[in-house]
Amino acid sequence: MQFWSIGCDGKMTEATPPTISYGCNTITFKDQFDCGRTTEYSVDSSKTSPSSATKACEPELTLARMRLKSGQGCLVQQDLETVFKECGDNVSWISDRRSPVVRYLTLHVNTVDTGTGADRDRSPEPRAFIFGQKECVERLFEAVEGIKRLRERIPDIEALRNTEKRVVMSPEDLRQLHSVIPNMSNHTTELAIKSIIQPFIRVIIPTENKHKITIIKEYFAKLVAEKTEVTYDRIPVRSGVGEQPYNAAGALGALNRIQNAVASIKASGETMNTFVVAIENYIQVKGIDRPTDFGIIVAYNVTDDTYAVKVSDGVTIDKDFVEAAQMYGYESNNENFGSVTVGGVLASRFPSIDKANWHEVVAGVPRYRLLTEAIESLSLP
Incomplete structure (x- = not known):
């Protein structure tokens, strides 16, 4: 000792x-x-x-x-x-x-x-x-x-402010999502949104994040016909990919949330006209010049068993902050399942930063604006 x-x-x-x-x-x-x-x-x-x-x-x-x-x-x-x-x-x-x-x-x-x-x-x-x-x-x-x-x-927050940039995911990285998400319909590009005309639908939201809940509700409010009755159910479930997903673990985390939520509602036997929408942010570190935080949005049609996917624009981040988070290890011995978030590290060292919205400080764009822009161009499966 x-x-x-x-x-x-x-x-x-x-x-x-x-x-x-x-x-x-x-x-x-x-x-x-x-x-x-x-x-x-x-x-x-x-x-x-x-x-x-x-x-x-x-x-x-x-x-x-x-x-x-x-x-x-x-x-x-x-x-x-x-x-x-x-x-x-x-x-x-x-x-x-x-x-x-x-x-x-x-x-x-x-x-x-x-x-x-x-x-x-x-x-x-x-x-x-x-x-x-x-x-x-x-x-x-x-x-x-x-x-x-x-x-x-980087002695203070001013030395960090507006040092990063907004980027678009490459088509090659986007195609890799097909290997993670099954039955994925071709809705990963800008497509016209179709309206929902059914008399009723049920929307399952597998998170307690109030900002993500708002984004999903506003999305369906624009989709449904005036006479369509919409029921929202929150069923918080685990992603199974650690607090900080990296690379393909982002898509896997969204898929896990959907599957865990579906398992819960199938136990009740009520799945008609049901959609599940999951949003998962993750850091891409492989095959990219600079670590970047993207948000993946996955919509699942329970009745038809099909998925639609959209990835938001990303925000780059200094690799030293990523490595600082990675130093604290991984869950399940998987290097893509980080135990500590990059946002948590940033908020700890710069207390005025919101750990869930550090994007606004480093690149001048709020994370939830990026997610809102992405979901608005997502067509339901």
């Missing part, structure tokens, strides 16, 4: 058993560079990730830090906070071991022995401590260094 201490100056010092002792409720640190000054810290509170882990679980990594007010502490301590804010309850990236555990301790100074030092009146400086397996500490430091490098290059 490795031991590290972090001072207010941001310097990380590797500690050894003679200089540090770590008990159940206390940490004692002897500063060899300050004439033997010894500080004992008591543990105020403890939290474990994942939340399902018990206190009895032996952690691969322990992060202990002073309780600081907003803006206090060195950048390294703040960056450590950022890392665990971004990854949340998902700490699997920290170790190759199955189901690793990370423990967070909040400290306060209990006693101070100034030793033989002349500066006896100096108050103890806030510190953070890291205890853990070597591989875990190295990965944590790699994440912190990544934050530091990005901050030096």
Whole structure:
């Protein structure tokens, strides 16, 4: 196990058993560079990730830090906070071991022995401590260094504003969707929208995202005849492709939402005149010059068992932000099923950014405008 201490100056010092002792409720640190000054810290509170882990679980990594007010502490301590804010309850990236555990301790100074030092009146400086397996500490430091490098290059939101552009998906990438979505009717290009004249239809919306719900409802309001009765049912289901889909996982996520919602309604036996519409945003990183966030819209006619698809224009994003999100790992060991969203990383480092609509800051175009424009040219299957 490795031991590290972090001072207010941001310097990380590797500690050894003679200089540090770590008990159940206390940490004692002897500063060899300050004439033997010894500080004992008591543990105020403890939290474990994942939340399902018990206190009895032996952690691969322990992060202990002073309780600081907003803006206090060195950048390294703040960056450590950022890392665990971004990854949340998902700490699997920290170790190759199955189901690793990370423990967070909040400290306060209990006693101070100034030793033989002349500066006896100096108050103890806030510190953070890291205890853990070597591989875990190295990965944590790699994440912190990544934050530091990005901050030096893009120090604030103004350095990020309007640095990206709006792009159109290539026809070749569009054709690849056929391998993911079965029975796909030819509605991936600009086509005239046909009206719905049935006396009633049922629309299933497999999400709780209020913006996507509004987009889908407005779409059908323009399609249906005045006398057509429309019933909307929200059936939130999982996409099964992680929080941040990449590449073909975007189409797969939309398809999974549709199939999961259909399985739910078929259990009730009512599928006549039923449509399911799913919207999934994803980052394309393969076969493209710059990572780009696209939105795929998939409409499914349950009665006819046919699909129609439209992909919105995309917004490019700096690959370093994508790699920062990818550092936190993937679900189901699939590199296209990201555990942490790129939007979550951006919002963590630039708090005024909406994690679901970072497109407006970096390219000047709201994500939901792109989705609305796309769905307006989609013909129902």
